[in-house]
Amino acid sequence: MNDQPRITFLGQSGFLLETSDFTLLIDPTNKKSGDYSGDLVYCTHEHMDHVGGVEVFMERNPQAILLGSENVTKKFSIYGDRTVTCEDGGTFEKSQWHLEFKRLRHGFFKGVINLGIVVTLGEFGFAHCGDAVSFDGFPTSPVNVLAVPIGGGFAAGPGKALNFIQQLSEPLPTIVPMHWVFRNPRGFCKKVTETVPNANCIVPTKGEPLKGFD
Numbered sequence: 001m002n003d004q005p006r007i008t009f010l011g012q013s014g015f016l017l018e019t020s021d022f023t024l025l026i027d028p029t030n031k032k033s034g035d036y037s038g039d040l041v042y043c044t045h046e047h048m049d050h051v052g053g054v055e056v057f058m059e060r061n062p063q064a065i066l067l068g069s070e071n072v073t074k075k076f077s078i079y080g081d082r083t084v085t086c087e088d089g090g091t092f093e094k095s096q097w098h099l100e101f102k103r104l105r106h107g108f109f110k111g112v113i114n115l116g117i118v119v120t121l122g123e124f125g126f127a128h129c130g131d132a133v134s135f136d137g138f139p140t141s142p143v144n145v146l147a148v149p150i151g152g153g154f155a156a157g158p159g160k161a162l163n164f165i166q167q168l169s170e171p172l173p174t175i176v177p178m179h180w181v182f183r184n185p186r187g188f189c190k191k192v193t194e195t196v197p198n199a200n201c202i203v204p205t206k207g208e209p210l211k212g213f214d
């Protein structure tokens with residue numbers, strides 16, 4: 001598919017989406033995962049394991065913009081007008097990219113605003129849940145790839161994630177487990193393919209482009 005960006009997993013919940021003329025970084029967990037050239041960094045919420053690479057990215061890319069909830073943009077207020085605050089149900093357009101945000105409940109911390117994101121590029125869609133423990137109404141449109149947390153605690157564990165996947169309607173997106181902490185992503189994908197007919201589940205390799213989906 002022409003519109004398909006290259007998607008590289010960066011560890012924890014970090015992903016880099018690239019086309020020839022635009023790069024979007026999502027949830028850079030540490031300095032290393034922020035150390036890329038790019039145009040936009042999006043953080044699903046303000047916790048350190050999702051924003052640890054923001055400063056490196058913003059310093060490296062003086063034109064780049066940081067997108068996130070008010071908690072994220074408040075945390076990085078030093079970047080002033082290089083930040084854009086997004087809200088539940090809001091959208092953001094840049095180049096050919098269309099971004100949509102959907103609040104999904106985060107575990108434990110009441111004040112946390114976890115905004116899942118649906119990235120659409122022409123015919124292609126990528127959705128990322130952040131640290132969601134509930135997934136109601138997500139993704140907001142059919143997508144090709146869906147990144148789901150399985151680590152438990154602040155985010156969904158394998159059981160909740162599997163339950164969510166079982167409720168998705170056809171055509172099913174390719175499932176990509178993330179934020180697995182001490183869980184086993186291979187075991188999770190095995191369970192997904194055993195439980196959900198037609199499901200494609202890919203364990204991403206850190207630092208490598210995702211393969212095996214369309």
Ligand SMILES: [Zn+2]
Pocket residue numbers: 047049050131154155179
């Ligand atoms: Zn997290």
